[in-house]
Amino acid sequence: MAIDLDRCQGCRACVEACKIENNTPSAVFWMYVFRLEEGTYPDTSISFLPRPCQHCHNPPCVKVCPTGARFHRDDGIVLTDFDRCIGCRYCEVACPYGVNFFNWRKPEQAFADYQLKMDDPDLAAVTGGLIPPYRNPDLDELQGDEQRRTAGSAHYKGVVEKCTFCVQRVEKGLDPACVVTCPVEALVFGDLEDPNSPVSTYLRGRDQFKLLEELGTDPSVIYVGGTPPTPDAREIERPMTGVGNANA
Amino acid sequence: MTKRGVVTIGMILVGAVLMVWSYFVGAAPWCATGVECSNPRVEWAPALFVLGVVVAFSSALYYSIAKDK
Amino acid sequence: MPTRDMRQPLPMGVGSLTRGWAAVLALGVVGTVVGIVGYAVERTQGMVATGMRDLGTMQGATWGIYIALVVYFVGVSFAGITVAALIRLFRLDKLRGVARMAEVLTVVALILGALAIIVDLGQPVRGVINLFRYARPQSPFFGTFSLVISGYLFASLVYLYLTARRDAAVLARRPSRLQGFFRLWAAGYEDTPEQRARDRRVTFWLALAILPLLVIAHSSLGFVFGLQVGRPGWFGTLQAPAFVVLAGVSGVGHIIVLAAIVRKALGLERRIGRDAFGWLGLFLLGLLATYLYFVVVEVLTIIYQPGVIEQRLSEALLSGTYAWLFWGSVATLVVPFLILAWMALTRTWRVGWLVTSGILVNLGAIGKRYLIVVPSQTHGQLLPYGVGSYTPSLVELAVTVGLFSLGAVLITLFMKVFPIVDLETEASTELEEVSA
């Protein structure tokens, strides 16, 4: 995936598309967009930085997973087997990008912040009580050659999840939800090894960087049109990111 | 060598082989990240490793406890 | 066989219930129940009941006090088995009195370590199954789960079992409610010269086998942290040796405390003499000196650390959020060091001071484990997530209390079913009655 920081408006449409496509509960941001600020008034600068899972070629999370629940597919996508994860959260501490999310709560609790009242009889009559009501059935399917439950599904309590590059869409030949929705087309998806793929074409001849390249993780998310965030960057406009902190 | 010694050494060897085999062969092989490394080649291989440890150390039990003929 | 007096009590208070013992047990049981209730809350509500939260956007620490306890407990077990093995390996007869309790301590600490992992898992039952089913050698956790917990626990049990077999045989000769149990344990031990020789041989080899296993296991625990490039403060070559040494510090400290308690409770001033404590004190002093050297190296390194994030982390440790804990932990290590050094120089080993030192170094060890686990998560984000925080919740504290209480319960119970100190043996080939 290529991300053009020169285009990104920081609108977080990708964040929202991801949440809806993958039915993630509140405070879970498989895709996240930093809104950053540096400098002192009036020499202030603002920048935006989308942060999906970096799907590293040398993923620290895969290396440390004790049960092989976190694995690296041949096509480069790093996935979690939700049936195998034991919830030790080692992947989460090993990942320098902070892309992992543990299901601290049961799904119905986790969606409670979204005020969806799944047990509401009037609503259940329409949705069959699904959690969430816009539940995507593709997530329940087993994915890929490995036929594993890797696409998010019910966000079981006690397992770790993260961005899957929308494996359920990629398997059908579609781009990830974040890429499709980006209003300014700042995200480009494709096979980096294929020189004719849209992403390779997009990257050709542009200055690039990868996040925390010095760690040797070799991410397959490549940023163009900007510079890596400096350690002085301060986050502004943070969403509500705690669990159970909605205005209930 | 006594039967006790043979069995004990045998158990240690069996344990060691189990450990070495399950660790280097039966479990997920020595690759860093590939999809094939996410599954052990032989399911329950890690259990076999533990079994190897158990067998090896059980040899001490056998050695100590086994009745003399 | 001579007739025995049925009313004669078993040695070391085994089988006889005293008020003090019951009080300790009751306290332990209450604590354990608190832990179970805490864990039940965690299971039913989900781990949202803990103070842990996700790294990154949630600005939490996803590993907290549980993992600190895992490292701590496994560390304690280290010292237990090391001391026991050294005693038996080098026939340090002065220390024979603490060998068994060191072994028991090892087993108990390992059980607690395993439980501390389990309570930290989001899917505990699945965890136990899947680890045996899918565990990968590439993960540093493989060492922790397979070697440390499974192999090491089994080896320690074997070791404990075999080294205690002779005592079991002695006790099995006495009629008591526990006679059957002792007979089972003794498993036909006759104390023949061949058996003795075999025992010596086996324990020697076992000890020899356990020592390297133990270094590997503890190093692998260090690797759990030391191999992580993405967590400032973790990646480093000193992690593994520092883990091993601090493990020794906490374990020996524990043995000192336990020995003092047992000595007092069972009136074993003769069996566990001043010189035994002196020996343990010296051992602790040596380990402490080594570890403090590591601390000096650590402080110097983090002060001169390159990288803004690393500097931010060291600032948090040395003068920021965690400074009180950091310097508090260092103090609880330096003070015992001074006490021990003073006692070593003057060659006056006072049990009271030793126990104080033992308790202090354990507090220090828990503090340092916590500081390894938590700050690198809350203050070590390489992307601009902002500084996180973690405070253990009541549930976690309850489970922590439960774990320690469970340990106390296990040791207390053990003391009543088996002598916690080797029975004194005469140099005769015959099994003698031993007076308590």
Next chain:
Amino acid sequence: MVEISRRTFIKATAATGTTLAASKVLFETVDSVAQAEALTLAPTEDRVFTTCWIGKQDCGMSARRIDGRVVKFDGVDDHPRNRGTLCPKGQAQIASIYDPHRVKTPLVRTNAKGVPGEWRRASWDEALELVAAKYREVAADDPKLVLWQKGRSKAKSFYDKAFVKAIGATKLGHGAYCSDTGYRAIEYTVGLHGVLHPDLLNAKYVLSWGWNITNAGGNKFCWLTWPQQMVQAREQNGLKIVQIDPRLRPAGPFADEWVPIRPAGDLALALALCHELIRQGFLDRPYLTTYTNAPYLVGEDGLFLRETVGEGDEAEEVPLVWDEATRRAVPVTEATSPALEGEYTVGGQTAKTAFELFTEHVADATPEWAADKCDVAPDTIRRIATEYGTNARIGATTVVDGVEVPYRPVGIMAYHMAQQELGFPALRAMAIIPMLVGAWGAVGGQLADFTWKIHKNYAKFEDLKVEEPPYDFVLNKSKFFPINTGFPGIVARVMQDPAKYGVEKLPRMVILHMVNPVTSFASQADFLASYEKFEFVAVISPWMSETADLFADVVLPSATIEKYEGPLSAGDGYIDAKALRMPPMDPLFESRGEIDIYLDLTEKMGKLTGEGGYIEHLNKELKLAGTEFELPDGSRPDVRDIFDRWAKMEGLSGIDFFEQNGVWVKGPISPTKRYGYVTDPPFGGAVHRLYGESLLKAQRLQKEMGADEVYWRDYTPFPTWRTPTMEASPPEYDLYLISYKLVEHKQSRTSMVPLLTELSGHQRVEMNPATARRLGLKEGDEVTVESHHALTGETRRVKTVVRLTEGIRPDVVGMPHHFGMWTHPANKDAGPTPNTLYFTDEGYVGMTADAVFHVKVRVMKGGGAA
């Protein structure tokens, strides 16, 4: 494979039930998995087209449906406005469909008004009859006393206009956050119904004046299309953006230069830029003399010199210009070379050209003078003027689609800049900047709309009506506001003190359509007081608004996106297209689409059929009248059929065209429609008003009628600076409060979407760290923000928390709106709205009766000790 066996295992256990509990303990997943599998057995999947309902620009959406249940919205690829993409609001509105906190059935109030409502569910029939009966009662007195008010009109407002006309009600606009004054200023100055925006795709230098690029849209669009065009222009034309704003965040990384202007200093800056452009000679003389009233001769009385041309019915008073060829004053229609500058003696009196007067008017408006008012360095002002003037390439032309058009790639985006006390003159002054360089209607230059259709207000404003009281309650044609935007805040003031405003009859009932005056408008106190006075309040809304909660008698549940609405413009300013909103699902619960509700209401009121009935007005508004597709009078039409007829009238096969294609792309907008220079007639025939003669006339009438100075002081022919009222607040009110829009929200309907409130977080007051240090505050501190009314001394307070940013002026604090609601759990406890801090009486409304979002405040730690 292992996983399959697990799966089978789960199914088996689910079937047996006994082991279910055990496996639940083991895996804690069985419930959700089993449930999912049961429900997704061979689901049928399809896609239906619809249109976004949250935003302003109505992006095309395709709904992915599983068994008829919408699971995701995606953009429509062919839709010119969003080109297959969606913004966060578009994505998240899926949650609003399934919102269990919607109003599910018609509700009738069972407790007293003025306190949170208690309700009983009612049948549609009963609820409609209650509204209709009250309507009949009030209409018997005067139907104008029925107030109808809507939030943002979605789609072409044909069905609601038809409703208002059919029942004869008084209509109020939303005028809350919107740039109504801006529209009036541009209608007045160039005749277009729009506010300044650039020809973005062709521009090279844009003054982004208070434009919240990364959060808000512009004139015609909500958010998504402008950023798309800006990105394109930056990449293709090297577009430079100068962000003139107290906050940096609005343009963020897209600001090539940030000019942190002091709030309310905009008019001063605009006048100084005019001063500099004239001084540096950046003038497009041919444009100024041909298309503006700059050469008109102004007499000593401030009015144009005129001469009667033509005879009889054709006779017309035509302004005079100085013809340089003949060296005499001639009617402008006859001049061949009008003089732009100069003082002339005509008919014994001294006359100057309007331009000459303007040059004199801005002669003192030097950068130094302005710097004192807007706190922008004089050198910066001079440099911006130079850059703007140079980039304007005066005299250049370019060829677009074979048409030669003047090329002035400089633009100003100033949407929503009018919401200040001097909003109208400020916008006028901003409109004069492109006038000087001839950028109006040029390629890459200044636009306000995408075509040059002249709004009816242009002619109306030539002769501003100022009548004697009594006035209607909106104060139309009054001595207070000769130009009147119909601001609900003024109606609220009038209702509290009708005598003061010379009003005799007050509205008795109000029908509120998706509008929430109590929290969405400035000065909550005024709305609370005025709503006490309504005899009857009917609310049509999907949610229980705060206004409904406190005051509604009847609430009629309308659908969210799941309804027919349209037709909608789908063009992006360069390509013309049309779309419809079609229901992706049946309306949830007992809700109904608004068109259905209006059909229901008019039926009950007896206003559906017959002469002047709803159907007749529907036909008129949709232009179906007189065609073969006219809706037959006499029976209630089906809503889908209404749009089917409209589509057929447009020459399409019918509504099925939209059902199959999602959008009707008509093709590129011709340059001869887009660029004023080449329209026929040029600029739609409107003469651009540099000199506001009719404003001066209105001012004189106001004075004659005895209006206070506060009402007439800004009715000046040229935009004229004066110190804003708020500056008279005492020095302890040392901060300016501004409010702004967040990208996650659109007005308040998004505040009911928890997916969006999660992203936007709680209310906060943004301030510079230097300010925080001075006040002893730090990030996250609880504070009280207290506003001060400079004239009455009234203070108002809200409590919120501090958020620090280096991207804001140290003398400014900012708060986003979208907060302060309490009926929906998604917004409850999310913090207050800044609206409650603003005032809407004299000194705090503009000359056209518009809300002012500027006030001086102080920020105090904690609860704010007295």
